[in-house]
Amino acid sequence: MRYGRKILLVVMLTSFALAPMAARANTIIADLSKDHISIKSNFAGEKLLLFGAVEATVDGPISDIIVILRGPGENFTLRKKEKKLGVWVNNAAYDIGPLPGFYAVASTRKLSQMAPANVLREHSIGANAMSINFLSSNIEPSEQAEAIAGFIRLKQARALYAEAENGVQIIGGRLFRAEINLPSGMPVGTYVTEFFAFQNGRLVGYQTGELPVDIVGAGHILHQAAYEMPLVYGIGGVVMACFMGWGVATLFRRR
């Protein structure tokens, strides 16, 4: 953690200590170890630290905290393979969305122990609570369930969906911290952070924020060019290849 962040944390704690019973809108206050994520050419994923403090209510200290990091929403095409003429081929296709390309939730204990299912669903907490819309109609509920399970499995396999039921640690009854793994294949865009404080199944504190994720440097230029000026990009690739080929032939010329 950088020093600036440590100072911020100290300031946050002091403000809690100095205003013990003042009326405050929120019982949870939180921040991240970074204010943006830059995907450089050597990006191999990283860990994001989410931390903050909770204030006890009249009912006592808060021990149920949920932290969510949600990537930008996109539509996806999900395909299922089937064996046809002896070969496994993509057969059924489902268009679903919008769904976050990245979704991580960390909590102090099992989500189902903190709040009833309808409350979790209301706040879209947990991958199972996400409502998955099928853009194509007339799909049997059992087929839908299978497709949804497949989608979540695929995202989990690439570490793009993650749930850690002991991912939030409470320190000294007030401070909390959670680490979320950002894999190298994370989609770019504006991410949303959400912090929930629950007490006896009721939501007592909430904070939200944003986290921009961008490709930077040479990778950014290539990515932009490939999608926005594809003709120039393609010609650039050919010119680069010609120079490489010519350079090599000149360098290794044998007489």
Next chain:
Amino acid sequence: MPRGRFDKGAQMQIYLPIAEMSVNILTLIGMGGLVGFMSGMFGVGGGFLMTPLLIFVGIPPAVAVATEANQIVASSVSGGLAYWQRRAVDVRMGVILMTGGIAGSYAGVQLFKLLRELGQVDLLISLSYVLFLSVIGGLMLRESLNAIAATRRGQPLRARRPGTHSWILRLPLRMRFRQSKLYISVIPPLLIGFFVGTMSAIMGVGGGFIMVPAMIYLLRMPTNVVIGTSLFQIIFVTASVTILHSVENQTVDILLAFLLMVGGVIGAQFGAIVGQRLRGEQLRALLALIVLSVGLKLFLDLISRPDELFSVTRMGFGG
């Protein structure tokens, strides 16, 4: 927490901006080197080995194909220059082949795009590879085993003599190719070019392994201009494939292509040295076995039940 200073494993990762994944940089250069070594040793382009290898390490097949076309531009420029300087290129024939080739590459990229939208492009790539690798590998193996057997018996195999012009070469639109000492119809070279150009766009290969035999046995070109002319037209056809895939599918990863080129050129130099010390027919038998085993692996992947039946892409980004 800051990443440890000694965490070298993570630092060797490179993020590929189009494949949108990070891969170990040494793996990529090593793969380029290995395939470059084999292409230097056997005197083949290597695209038909590199594209499956890229797919095996997890690069999306559509990106592997388009990026490999970009790499082949570099390897055919470096290989072709020597033939150009020796004047071992039939430019007129090259232009005719390339005209067919560029048209074929356009058709191939359009088919690729269509199947990508239908989610079937991976199947197209795999099936094309299984078909070509098993046919080419099988023919090469048979030919080289016969040659080995003949040498053992002490009777060298008679080289096949070019026969008289077949009827295809006497079709209309005949043209004189002075360098090749031919006066033949342009229709067969246009069709051969078209076919190889389509393959190039679908499989990410230069297609020399089809083009060279076709030039010798179908067009009856003299062997001294065959390789130079093949490389000459491959430069333009793979350049066309690279540009068309960039425009239509956005699947060319220039950074990946660059790293493969770096590994490829180094490997090719060493491969050429080793290749000169080995006997031709044994070398061909070895290459045939490699080609067949890559084809077999792709075939097994197609027929065995995958661990995960589902696959997901962003909508509108098929394959």
